[in-house]
Amino acid sequence: MVAAAFIGPGTVTVCSLAGVQFGFTLLWAMVLSIIATIVLQEMAARLGIVHHTGLAGTVKQEIRNPLLKILAVGLILTAIIIGNAAYEAGNISGGVLGLATLIPNAVVIIGEFQFNTLSPVIGIVAFVLLFFGNYKLIERFLIGLVLVMSISFLVTAVLTGPKISEVIKGLFIPRFPEESWLTVVALIGTTVVPYNLFLHASLVKEKWKSKEDLGAARTDTYISIVLGGIVSLAIIICAAAIEQDNISNAADLAKALQPLYGDYATYLLGIGLFAAGITSAITAPLAAAYVANECFGWKAGFRSGRFRSVWISILIIGVVFSSLGFSPIEVIRLAQVANGLLLPVIAGFLLWIMNRKNILGAYSNSTFQNILGSIIMLATIGLGVLSLVKVYNSL
Numbered sequence: 442m443v444a445a446a447f448i449g450p451g452t453v454t455v456c457s458l459a460g461v462q463f464g465f466t467l468l469w470a471m472v473l474s475i476i477a478t479i480v481l482q483e484m485a486a487r488l489g490i491v492h493h494t495g496l497a498g499t500v501k502q503e504i505r506n507p508l509l510k511i512l513a514v515g516l517i518l519t520a521i522i523i524g525n526a527a528y529e530a531g532n533i534s535g536g537v538l539g540l541a542t543l544i545p546n547a548v549v550i551i552g553e554f555q556f557n558t559l560s561p562v563i564g565i566v567a568f569v570l571l572f573f574g575n576y577k578l579i580e581r582f583l584i585g586l587v588l589v590m591s592i593s594f595l596v597t598a599v600l601t602g603p604k605i606s607e608v609i610k611g612l613f614i615p616r617f618p619e620e621s622w623l624t625v626v627a628l629i630g631t632t633v634v635p636y637n638l639f640l641h642a643s644l645v646k647e648k649w650k651s652k653e654d655l656g657a658a659r660t661d662t663y664i665s666i667v668l669g670g671i672v673s674l675a676i677i678i679c680a681a682a683i684e685q686d687n688i689s690n691a692a693d694l695a696k697a698l699q700p701l702y703g704d705y706a707t708y709l710l711g712i713g714l715f716a717a718g719i720t721s722a723i724t725a726p727l728a729a730a731y732v733a734n735e736c737f738g739w740k741a742g743f744r745s746g747r748f749r750s751v752w753i754s755i756l757i758i759g760v761v762f763s764s765l766g767f768s769p770i771e772v773i774r775l776a777q778v779a780n781g782l783l784l785p786v787i788a789g790f791l792l793w794i795m796n797r798k799n800i801l802g803a804y805s806n807s808t809f810q811n812i813l814g815s816i817i818m819l820a821t822i823g824l825g826v827l828s829l830v831k832v833y834n835s836l
Contacts, residue, residue, distance in 0.1 A: 450773055488791075497514075500511070523783070527776040533564060544559065566719060606775070625824060635780055678695075
């Protein structure tokens with residue numbers, strides 16, 4: 442699930458925008474995002490395996506003061522609901538972006554409003570798969586399509602023949618071109634996905650049962666994140682070869698794959714975006730439901746009414762915002778920015794919990810891990826503040 446977040450529609454879109462608008466200059470932001478993801482997801486996995494409780498449940502358990510507990514749980518719920526609702530709108534918009542290559546002209550104009558009929562279609566598909574719980578086989582098939590697209594970007598990155606010196610400079614020398622702040626935050630938001638920290642801590646214990654499995658869990662996490670990060674870097678490199686500034690649809694994004702697939706590039710990218718949108722449209726509402734389950738202490742099962750009410754609400758919000766005629770590209774980008782802005786809040790809770798000796802004992806954070814975590818949190822706070830200032834000044 443952590444790796445799937447790398448190859449969602451947000452990754453393809455935001456990385457493509459970064460490459461088209463800023464060339465190789467923001468590759469460093471993706472490298473730092475990959476490192477940050479490794480650091481934070483390792484903490485989430487360690488918490489789940491050692492303590493056998495998710496992040497939200499552990500925060501609720503550890504705060505003794507009733508008022509502070511209510512504030513903390515409320516903050517987590519707000520962050521996850523807002524973040525996942527925005528992310529879900531981006532997921533569905535990504536699916537719409539892909540499906541529109543196969544079914545064009547699906548927008549209905551009612552008075553002054555534009556309504557995209559493909560958004561409810563994708564929402565219904567996600568609802569059916571979630572409600573009946575038989576989505577694993579379909580999810581694997583769709584992820585297979587996305588992996589084909591990921592391999593395609595890797596091959597195309599080589600075929601575009603980028604200047605190695607420029608790529609290396611972009612990877613290791615931080616630069617902030619004009620108007621790049623929001624894109625940097627979006628790159629972080631599409632890589633270090635806040636809800637994945639909750640999901641990872643909640644679900645990792647189902648695969649690994651004891652503390653002795655921590656090494657295997659770490660290896661699994663590191664490989665998944667590094668491979669996903671390499672694909673993200675390849676998308677930026679491919680997009681840097683696109684000779685236009687404005688990207689508004691999947692056909693524009695597909696120009697990054699034309700060196701490999703020619704006229705068929707649009708269809709491949711369209712199918713890949715659709716697949717990425719559907720798989721992510723399933724996992725984001727589920728993550729919100731798991732967090733609500735822990736925060737409210739429901740002990741609800743996958744098929745319970747309470748559990749379903751949460752993911753249904755997130756799914757409906759995503760469909761509504763995706764249907765209202767906003768540009769899918771902008772919806773996806775704003776969703777990633779929202780993720781980037783919410784990350785410091787979630788990272789702060791995670792760092793606090795990972796230093797609780799009564800929970801993790803010898804498995805609590807080392808000084809080095811705390812330094813890395815604090816740098817990540819401070820960096821995301823700084824970028825978030827700069828982005829908000831940028832948005833305020835542009836109003």
